[in-house]
Amino acid sequence: MTFEDTDFRQETLDLANPFDVKLVKGFLRELGFEFEPGEVECTMIVYNLKGELVGTGSHQGRILKYVAVSPKFRDTTAFALIVTYMTEKLLKIYKHTFVFTRPENSIRFCGLGFNEIATSPPLFALLEFGFESISTYQDYLKTLIRPTQTGVIAAIVVNCNPFTNGHKFLIEKAASENELVYLFVVEEDLSAFPFDVRWELIRKGISHLENVVMVRGGMYIVSGSIFPSYFLKNETISDVMQKQAELDVQIFADYVVPVLGIKGRYVGTEKYCATTAAYNQAMKRILPSVGVEIVEVMRKVATTGTSKLPIFISASNIRRAIKNDSLDEMMEFLPDSTREFLYSDESLAIRQKIKSSVGRH
Amino acid sequence: MKPKIPAQAGTFESSDVIVLIEPLPDKAGRKIEISSSVMQQFGESFTKIVIDLLDQFEMTDIHLIAKDKGALEPTIKARLETAIKRSLDLQEGTLKQ
Numbered sequence: 001m002t003f004e005d006t007d008f009r010q011e012t013l014d015l016a017n018p019f020d021v022k023l024v025k026g027f028l029r030e031l032g033f034e035f036e037p038g039e040v041e042c043t044m045i046v047y048n049l050k051g052e053l054v055g056t057g058s059h060q061g062r063i064l065k066y067v068a069v070s071p072k073f074r075d076t077t078a079f080a081l082i083v084t085y086m087t088e089k090l091l092k093i094y095k096h097t098f099v100f101t102r103p104e105n106s107i108r109f110c111g112l113g114f115n116e117i118a119t120s121p122p123l124f125a126l127l128e129f130g131f132e133s134i135s136t137y138q139d140y141l142k143t144l145i146r147p148t149q150t151g152v153i154a155a156i157v158v159n160c161n162p163f164t165n166g167h168k169f170l171i172e173k174a175a176s177e178n179e180l181v182y183l184f185v186v187e188e189d190l191s192a193f194p195f196d197v198r199w200e201l202i203r204k205g206i207s208h209l210e211n212v213v214m215v216r217g218g219m220y221i222v223s224g225s226i227f228p229s230y231f232l233k234n235e236t237i238s239d240v241m242q243k244q245a246e247l248d249v250q251i252f253a254d255y256v257v258p259v260l261g262i263k264g265r266y267v268g269t270e271k272y273c274a275t276t277a278a279y280n281q282a283m284k285r286i287l288p289s290v291g292v293e294i295v296e297v298m299r300k301v302a303t304t305g306t307s308k309l310p311i312f313i314s315a316s317n318i319r320r321a322i323k324n325d326s327l328d329e330m331m332e333f334l335p336d337s338t339r340e341f342l343y344s345d346e347s348l349a350i351r352q353k354i355k356s357s358v359g360r361h
Numbered sequence: 362m363k364p365k366i367p368a369q370a371g372t373f374e375s376s377d378v379i380v381l382i383e384p385l386p387d388k389a390g391r392k393i394e395i396s397s398s399v400m401q402q403f404g405e406s407f408t409k410i411v412i413d414l415l416d417q418f419e420m421t422d423i424h425l426i427a428k429d430k431g432a433l434e435p436t437i438k439a440r441l442e443t444a445i446k447r448s449l450d451l452q453e454g455t456l457k458q
Contacts, residue, residue: 077372077374084374087369088369088454091369092367113379131383131426
């Protein structure tokens with residue numbers, strides 16, 4: 001008779017120590033992971049008293065990463081032990097945790113009590129666990145529902161970094177063509193303009209539109225957790241980015257559309273940015289199947305600057321102008337709320353941040 | 362009493378139960394989410410154990426999540442009691458800062 005050795009010990013690694021990094025890197029490489037210490041905040045390992053490495057788990061923010069158990073120990077409690085350790089740590093800080101894993105591993109986390117929110121085969125499945133869940137977000141959405149006569153309801157998702165006349169034009173067009181418009185504002189604070197500022201500029205800028213309801217994007221609409229590529233500087237569309245975009249749109253289709261009864265989604269045509277182009281592509285693939293029509297609106301053109309050539313209005317142009325101190329040329333692009341803000345001392349810190357940054361946001 | 366801090370006790374392992382507690386705003390009452398791999402056979406008694414123990418500690422304004430993997434009654438009670446005491450800041454968790 002053999003006895004299972006389940007006397008597991010757990011320890012947090014010191015990621016500043018190259019020996020610790022080498023240990024977990026070597027372990028994960030055998031299991032087909034390429035461990036990047038820069039992509040995690042904290043890593044823990046589980047080992048037994050014979051000195052065998054049993055498994056490991058890491059996290060970055062509220063996302064669990066690199067959770068792996070050596071094949072020899074897969075029928076033990078090691079996996080549950082690692083996930084318990086991580087959730088105990090994370091739920092002290094956050095309301096809930098996310099897991100990205102390959103769809104075939106999704107069942108392992110479901111077995112522990114995680115709920116699968118969406119999958120984008122063959123690369124990703126997204127699961128969550130904690131005090132809050134996507135139904136908490138749906139409850140929030142339900143508090144915003146406004147009754148309509150015709151049911152002609154559209155949605156727009158904007159980051160508005162910052163709010164431009166292009167956004168305003170898109171919102172006004174949607175408002176004139178629909179009885180009700182839900183305007184989702186990306187909540188993640190990974191952009192140059194913080195959420196509160198973006199929200200305020202939009203609110204002031206569209207106060208004349210009675211049938212537009214502003215909605216916080218929360219953790220699920222273009223969030224840094226689900227769609228990290230959006231906030232990175234990317235020039236080309238990669239598979240990973242495309243799949244992340246699909247995951248994001250899938251969540252919108254499955255959890256937001258039915259609650260609010262959305263029938264159309266307005267987007268601007270994308271000329272400059274590969275990430276947004278990938279996102280638009282994902283929408284065209286997924287949304288028609290849940291009865292949402294995509295309305296692509298030609299970007300508004302403004303003639304401005306010294307060249308007098310038509311330029312498409314885009315928030316990235318505004319940020320570039322701030323960086324190059326040529327904001328005066330962009331007057332035509334800016335609605336009153338944004339113009340006042342950018343020429344006030346309030347925006348000084350933000351402008352300086354943009355000047356010193358090199359990224360896309 | 363009402364919880365002071367979020368707390369967790371138990372594990373995701375088989376024959377165990379994981380209990381999460383977080384404080385709710387004043388006068389919010391109790392919000393209890395219970396799930397079990399043996400809900401059909403033992404769901405009723407599991408729910409009763411949870412509510413009885415919350416009554417015993419007179420807990421209110423509490424959000425409790427319990428995910429059970431077939432734990433025995435003493436285990437469930439122990440995990441609940443630990444989670445409650447941790448949430449009241451009477452007992453430390455296993456993770457040291």
